[in-house]
Amino acid sequence: MTGAASLGPEGAVAPRRSNRAVRRFWSAVGVFAAALCSGIAASTLIVIIGYVITQGIAAINLPFFLEVPRPVGMTGGGVANGIVGSAIMVAIAALLATPVGVLTGIYLALFGRGAAAEGIRFLADVLSGVPSIAIGLFAYTVFVAPFKHFSALSASIAFAILMLPIIIRTAEEALRSLPSTIREGALALGMSLYSATVKVILPAARPAIVTGLLLAVARVTGETAPLLFTAFGSQFWELNPTNPMAELSLQVFTYAISPYDDWHRQAWAGALVLISVVFLINVFTRVALRTPTGR
Amino acid sequence: MAVRADLVEAPKTVLVMEELTAYYGKRMAIEGVNLAFPSKAITALIGPSGCGKTTLLRCLNRIHEAAGNGRVSGRVLLDGRDIYASEVNPVAVRRRIGMVFQRANPFPTMSIGEDVVSGLRYAGGVRSKARLREAAERVLRLAFLWDEVKDKLNHPGTSLSGGQQQRLCIARALATDPEVLLMDEATSALDPIATAQIEELMISLSGHYTIVAVSHNMQQAARVSTHTAFMLAGAERIGRLIEFGETNQVFTRPRERQTEDYITGRFG
Numbered sequence: 001m002t003g004a005a006s007l008g009p010e011g012a013v014a015p016r017r018s019n020r021a022v023r024r025f026w027s028a029v030g031v032f033a034a035a036l037c038s039g040i041a042a043s044t045l046i047v048i049i050g051y052v053i054t055q056g057i058a059a060i061n062l063p064f065f066l067e068v069p070r071p072v073g074m075t076g077g078g079v080a081n082g083i084v085g086s087a088i089m090v091a092i093a094a095l096l097a098t099p100v101g102v103l104t105g106i107y108l109a110l111f112g113r114g115a116a117a118e119g120i121r122f123l124a125d126v127l128s129g130v131p132s133i134a135i136g137l138f139a140y141t142v143f144v145a146p147f148k149h150f151s152a153l154s155a156s157i158a159f160a161i162l163m164l165p166i167i168i169r170t171a172e173e174a175l176r177s178l179p180s181t182i183r184e185g186a187l188a189l190g191m192s193l194y195s196a197t198v199k200v201i202l203p204a205a206r207p208a209i210v211t212g213l214l215l216a217v218a219r220v221t222g223e224t225a226p227l228l229f230t231a232f233g234s235q236f237w238e239l240n241p242t243n244p245m246a247e248l249s250l251q252v253f254t255y256a257i258s259p260y261d262d263w264h265r266q267a268w269a270g271a272l273v274l275i276s277v278v279f280l281i282n283v284f285t286r287v288a289l290r291t292p293t294g295r
Numbered sequence: 296m297a298v299r300a301d302l303v304e305a306p307k308t309v310l311v312m313e314e315l316t317a318y319y320g321k322r323m324a325i326e327g328v329n330l331a332f333p334s335k336a337i338t339a340l341i342g343p344s345g346c347g348k349t350t351l352l353r354c355l356n357r358i359h360e361a362a363g364n365g366r367v368s369g370r371v372l373l374d375g376r377d378i379y380a381s382e383v384n385p386v387a388v389r390r391r392i393g394m395v396f397q398r399a400n401p402f403p404t405m406s407i408g409e410d411v412v413s414g415l416r417y418a419g420g421v422r423s424k425a426r427l428r429e430a431a432e433r434v435l436r437l438a439f440l441w442d443e444v445k446d447k448l449n450h451p452g453t454s455l456s457g458g459q460q461q462r463l464c465i466a467r468a469l470a471t472d473p474e475v476l477l478m479d480e481a482t483s484a485l486d487p488i489a490t491a492q493i494e495e496l497m498i499s500l501s502g503h504y505t506i507v508a509v510s511h512n513m514q515q516a517a518r519v520s521t522h523t524a525f526m527l528a529g530a531e532r533i534g535r536l537i538e539f540g541e542t543n544q545v546f547t548r549p550r551e552r553q554t555e556d557y558i559t560g561r562f563g
Contacts (some may be wrong), residue, residue, distance in 0.1 A: 180362065185400040185464070187361050189414030190390030190471055191444075199417045203404040 021280055037168075047194040049275060056272030059265040069235050069251070072260055081237050082248040088239070089152050089231060089247060090217055093159030098213060105171025105209070110183075110197060128165035135161050136177075136226030144230060152245035155231035162223065163216035170212025174205040207289045214289075221258050222274050224249040249274055308365045309334060310355065310392075310475055310505055315369035317350050317359060324350045325534040329368075330524060332475075337497060339505040339520035340541065341513060343557065347534020348509045349397075352477050355507060356392040357385040373475070390418055392475040393468030398484050399460035401452030408448030411435060411463060414471040425559040430470050438466035439496055458489025465496065469504075476500065478508040482515065494519050513558060517546050 063078050070077030104124070108117055135158050143154035182204060186196035202209075227233070232244040233254060239245075246272055255267035297343060310332040325347035332338050341349040354367050370377045378388045390516045393414075401410050409416075411434060412427045431448070435441040440462045444455070452463055461481055468476060480498070481536040482490040497506060497519050510516045516523055523545040526535040536562060538545060538554045549555045555560055 179400070181396055181398060181400040182402065184358055184361065185402070186413075186417075187386075188356060188358055188389055188394035188396075189467065190386055190388075190418035191414065192386050192418070195417040199413070200402050200405075204402065206404075224426060 016222070037078065052268060052272050052275055055265075056268035056270075059269035060272065064266070064269055068237055068246075072258075072263075075262060077266075079246075079248060079251050079266065079273075081234065081246040082251040082270070083273070085152065085231070085234070085238065085245040086221065086248045088241060089156045089159060089245065089261060090221055092153065092156035093163060093220060093246070094213065094217060096156065097160040097163040097167055097216065100160075101167025101216075102171045102209060104164075104168045105175060106197065106202075108172045109170070109175035110193075110201070124165040124168045127161070128169070131225075132158075132162055132223050133225035133228075136229055139226060142231040149242075150230060150232035150244040152231050152241040152243065152247075155227050155245070156241065157222040158226035158230055162220050166216040166219060167212055170215065171205075171209050174208030174212065175201065177208070178204055207222050211285045211289050214285045218278045221278055221281070222249055224253050228253075309372070309374060310507075311372040312351075312355075313370040313372065315354055315371060317347070317354050317366065318364075318368075319364040320364040320366075323533050325354075325526075328526075328536045330536060330539055332454045332505055332507055333492055333522055334486070334505050335502060336521040337501045337508060337519055338522045338524060339516035340507065340509045340524050340526065341511070341516050342526035342534070343528075343535075343562065345532060345534075348442060348526050349479055350534065351526065352394075352479055352493070352507060352509050354391050355392050355475070355477055358389070358394065360385070360493070386418070387517050390414075390471050391473050392476040392477060393471065393473035395461070395468055395479065395481045397480045399457060399464050401455070401460050401463055403451075403453060405452060406449045407444050407452050407455070410452040411467050412470050414467055422449075434466040434469045435463075437469055437500070438462045439492065440466055458485050458492060461489070461493060462484060462496065465493070465500075469500075473504070475505045475507065478506065480509050480511060483511065490515070513546075517542060525549075525551075525557065527553055527557070 064074055065078055065083065066080050067076070067078035068081045069079065104120065106123060112120065139154045139158035139161070143157055144150055178201060183196060183201055186200040187193070191199070227247050227250045231247050231250065233250045234244050234246040236246075252267045252270040252274065255263035255270065258264070296374060312330040312332075315325070315328045315330075317507070328351060335377055340351060342348050349360060353365075355371060357367075359365040359367060367379060368377075371379060373388070373391065377383070377386075378392075401407075402413060405413060408428075408431055412421075415421045415430055416427060421430070432445075435444060440459060443459060444450075444463075447454075452460065455463060461484075465476075465481070482493050485493065494515065495523045497508065498508065501521070508520065510514075510520075519540045522540065523542040524539040525537045525545065526534050527537045534546060536547060538551045545554060546558055549558060
């Protein structure tokens, strides 16, 4: 910017030595600033993960994964019910959100034209920006209050709503990024639009669609806000999704604001488990779902 | 100017275009083309870039309208029936008129053996494993590809070389037993050896199929085709048919001045 502005008409034709030195100086400053910011961004993540590991590792042991919480004052106990609860809620949410999201993505990428498609795309974008606590409140109003009963199912519905825009956009992008010759090749063989979509186009886009699904799962796995008024949490083994259920991030929240040191340690350990799960999902999507041709 | 349908030898399958005009949205791309494609022969469509020859080809199997805003008026008669008639399903049309594209497009998740019969299976509804395998061998032999791939039918189609991929796509198009084969600059992405193989294949197929081939390469058109259609777009960028005749006549004694100018390299 500075270098370009200092160039007069003559300077542009035959840059003088001093000009070049100035440009080199600012170029070096720019590169340094960019490198510094990248370093800050990366080190923040490393510091957070490192801190969670040092704080949480002490409380990680087998009972932590196998036992349910013990009453305050008794040492030991674990978050097994929360881990299982998280898995149940996220699994139900994925089952709810996947068909709706993928079909919407197919519609937007292959069929949708004009105002209707633009409207759906816009709504999906807006939905992805809605704070998760607002979605939690919505789930409370519609699926908890009428039944006068907290439930894991209502949390799953809130999760599903959070996952939808991610699944829709990644599915649409996955399908759009396929060359149009694939679709035309299938149609030119006399396949119906349905056969071409199901037998040729969707399989080709599958890895990218699954990546989107897993990223959506990773996104909601750490969510706490929508659970406050839906799943509510539980100190006991609870596997029935129509009842209140424990959830790992909710347990972390509850333990962290408690006054007990023992629970604080467990909160750190729970946070470590959450980060590890999200980390593993991201690593898996990068390594296992990489297409043979590369991307 | 155009070959009259009733004069074509052995007119088992006759493909005739009448007053065909094609649009992209509101923009006219080709206007008022009348053309009768000779049966069991190769017709080359030549002309400079942007003259509408690919659009014309894509109107013949109704794929023009499958991509967004394509629209057509006029008629295309296959055995005397208009493929644009309201009761005709474009999917059924495409089973009788196969197409090969400029770039080979093997389906990314299919093996060679699956890909080559994908049309037969998913468009033709053939389920029998034995029939599919039989068909795969038959068309891969037709495409001079069998010996090269018979031991790796379960390899992905995308693992083949460019020329092999294109022959796979030709074999795939033949598997549904079409009567007409459309080829859109099928060799333009290939090296000379692969090009020669495809040309040889086209000539060997021309006794059985009506082939319409777009080519930007005049030497190729002169080598492989029996008839040639020359198209040209004026300043308003609307393509029109300038001349159609036997290839020999078009290249040696063109009737139109514009054809002569193009063929002798004065433009294009």
